[in-house]
Amino acid sequence: MDKARQKNLPAEERRNVTVEAVIELAATTNPGDITTAAIAKHMQLTQGALFRHFPNKEAIWQAVMSWVAERLMSRIEKAAKGIKSPLEAMQAMFMAHIDFVSEHPGAPRMLFGELQGAKATPAKRLAHALLKHYAEHLYELIDAAKSCGELPSGLDNQAAATLFIGTIQGLIMQSLISGDMEQMRRAAPGVFAIYRRGIICKEFEG
Structure with a gap:
């Protein structure tokens, strides 16, 4: 986005x-190495212009x-809707x-950067809330799958959801490492x- 257009953007x-x-x-x-100066430079703005919309760096991270x-x-809720x-x-x-x-x-x-941080920042709390919301959505689908016979009744919902999210995280990490x-x-x-073959195993029947 060019500098002239950015100056006229709504807040x-x-x-x-x-x-x-x-x-x-x-x-x-x-x-962790991204500074407000780097953000402003990337956007072709001054730091002063940046701070007219965010009081500090922590507020930017929270917005992110x-x-x-x-x-x-x-994205994921839309993908699953109607199926x-x-x-x-x-x-x-x-x-x-x-x-x-x-x-x-x-x-x-x-x-990942926020979750690994030692401080309980607003951004970190949002990251935890995201994972909690995601897991709850998975629990609902797993319960529905049990009710209709797609998954065994004894399957551990929390373990299945943790493995689902962890499998995605593993794929992400491998891709980030490989570039x-x-x-x-x-x-x-x-x-x-x-993953699917693992969770439909009949050994989990209650």
Whole structure:
């Protein structure tokens, strides 16, 4: 976005552009090393212009986590909507999550960075809330799958949800390490198929 146009952006749009700039920077820079000066430079603005919309760096990070949480949950919920089979809905969520991260590789780096931090910042609380909301959505689908006979009644909901999220995180980490975000998309269908076979095991029958 050119500098002249940025000067005329409404306040809310300017905040969104700032958040997107941080996520873009996080795709190639350690989130802990991203300064407000670097953000302003990336946006071709002064730090003064940046702080007209955010009181401090912590507020920017909080806005970033809110952006990630809202858009990720919207993406996965939309993907699962209208799918009658709970297991198929879970697969749609899995693939939608992978697609989201592939499009915004800075998002998981920001999320992991906040969760690893020692301080209980507003951004970290948002990251925890995102994971809690995500898990609760999975619990609902797992219960529905049990009710319709797609999953065994004795399956541990928390363990199944933890494995679902952890499997995605593993794919993300491997792609970030390799520098090939498309690796996730290539691997995701086969990985989910293995996950699915694991949770439908009859050994979990109650």
